[in-house]
Amino acid sequence: MSKVNVVRRCFNCGAILQNEDPSKEGYISKEDYLLSPLNHVLFCDKCYSEAGSSSHSLKAGNDLLLMMKDAAASDALIVYIVNLFSFESSFIAEVNETIKHNPILVIANKRDLFGRNVSDDFLKEYVAHRFRVSSLPVKAKDVILTSLVSFGKNDFIAKEIEKRREGHDVYILSSRGAGKRMFISSYLYHFHNRSNRSIQTKACRGASLPVLQIPLDNSSTLFDTPPLVSSNSIDSKLEKEVSDSLLFSNPIKMKKAFLKTKEIFAIGGVCFIERFSAPKNKETEIHLFFPPNVTTKKIGFYQDIESLIPSYLSKRGIYPKSLVVRELKDLDVFDIEVEEEGDRSIGIQGLGWFSFLGNHQIFRIYVPKGVSVYTSRSKILSYGNPSKK
Numbered sequence: 465m466s467k468v469n470v471v472r473r474c475f476n477c478g479a480i481l482q483n484e485d486p487s488k489e490g491y492i493s494k495e496d497y498l499l500s501p502l503n504h505v506l507f508c509d510k511c512y513s514e515a516g517s518s519s520h521s522l523k524a525g526n527d528l529l530l531m532m533k534d535a536a537a538s539d540a541l542i543v544y545i546v547n548l549f550s551f552e553s554s555f556i557a558e559v560n561e562t563i564k565h566n567p568i569l570v571i572a573n574k575r576d577l578f579g580r581n582v583s584d585d586f587l588k589e590y591v592a593h594r595f596r597v598s599s600l601p602v603k604a605k606d607v608i609l610t611s612l613v614s615f616g617k618n619d620f621i622a623k624e625i626e627k628r629r630e631g632h633d634v635y636i637l638s639s640r641g642a643g644k645r646m647f648i649s650s651y652l653y654h655f656h657n658r659s660n661r662s663i664q665t666k667a668c669r670g671a672s673l674p675v676l677q678i679p680l681d682n683s684s685t686l687f688d689t690p691p692l693v694s695s696n697s698i699d700s701k702l703e704k705e706v707s708d709s710l711l712f713s714n715p716i717k718m719k720k721a722f723l724k725t726k727e728i729f730a731i732g733g734v735c736f737i738e739r740f741s742a743p744k745n746k747e748t749e750i751h752l753f754f755p756p757n758v759t760t761k762k763i764g765f766y767q768d769i770e771s772l773i774p775s776y777l778s779k780r781g782i783y784p785k786s787l788v789v790r791e792l793k794d795l796d797v798f799d800i801e802v803e804e805e806g807d808r809s810i811g812i813q814g815l816g817w818f819s820f821l822g823n824h825q826i827f828r829i830y831v832p833k834g835v836s837v838y839t840s841r842s843k844i845l846s847y848g849n850p851s852k853k
Contacts, residue, residue, distance in 0.1 A: 590842075592607055800827045
């Protein structure tokens with residue numbers, strides 16, 4: 465019997481989709497192509513970029529702020545999509561200040577990476593807490609946990625948006641890699657146009673960059689927006705093939721280690737952790753949450769770190785490695801003094817985090833230049849004693 469294959473085309477330009485040659489029309493990343501069911505609406509990268517969803521647009525910053533000011537003036541619903549695995553340092557203060565009085569619905573994507581033993585209620589409160597830390601008044605009831613790869617099961621999100629918008633416009637806000645493309649495709653799959661208008665890709669009032677606009681009724685619209693550019697994430701600093709290789713789809717598994725004072729622990733060949741000091745010089749137990757293919761191991765003591773790092777990087781079996789990190793001068797250094805007690809975390813934006821019981825330790829964190837480091841209550845309760853700060 466002959467096999468019939470469906471020829472998939474871009475929803476906007478009609479080009480046949482392919483994931484082999486970025487220079488040819490119809491190119492879409494292999495991940496987006498393979499994870500999308502056959503009846504899923506897809507855009508080629510070119511159309512998706514021209515619709516304001518590419519992190520390469522130089523005008524995205526100004527246009528985004530203009531759109532957020534319109535959203536604030538019209539009391540629009542903000543649908544804020546985050547990558548649950550790593551979003552803590554992706555907020556932009558100016559954007560948050562503009563929309564802090566708007567109703568906000570948070571879509572925390574990639575719930576599937578955390579396994580069933582992690583409490584949904586705990587994750588929702590963690591996400592809400594991180595939004596409040598960033599001056600956005602979000603409560604746990606405003607957070608939806610989901611995995612957008614299973615788009616057929618996400619029609620409830622569209623229903624929640626419709627309920628919460630109360631007849632107002634909707635603006636979709638997201639940083640690169642959070643899953644906005646999958647969300648838009650899922651939304652369009654379940655979409656029924658009840659207005660006398662059509663879906664358009666055009667610039668908003670005062671802006672220059674065209675964005676996707678979906679009519680919700682005859683007077684209100686769902687607007688895609690230019691992306692929040694995460695220039696402080698590790699995937700924006702490493703070579704594309706290296707950052708792409710850090711993507712994973714299986715639930716994250718904790719690894720356990722112990723650190724003494726002045727002991728150096730390596731996260732692949734790109735980041736390093738040192739326990740700089742601690743009361744009574746006891747070992748600190750740390751729980752590591754990084755992609756499964758990342759090498760994590762102790763490599764020595766602080767005494768000669770300038771030669772220790774190049775010596776470590778010269779060895780085989782270390783993953784990932786990057787030309788961005790060759791020696792100590794290629795790294796930014798942060799000292800984090802832990803004042804809180806209880807279950808705490810220190811994270812590296814875009815790569816993962818480690819948890820520990822806070823006891824007034826000082827950790828020294830080495831990351832590629834420009835990468836953000838944050839500290840917080842733990843995202844996964846691994847010690848059973850969460851800090852409320």
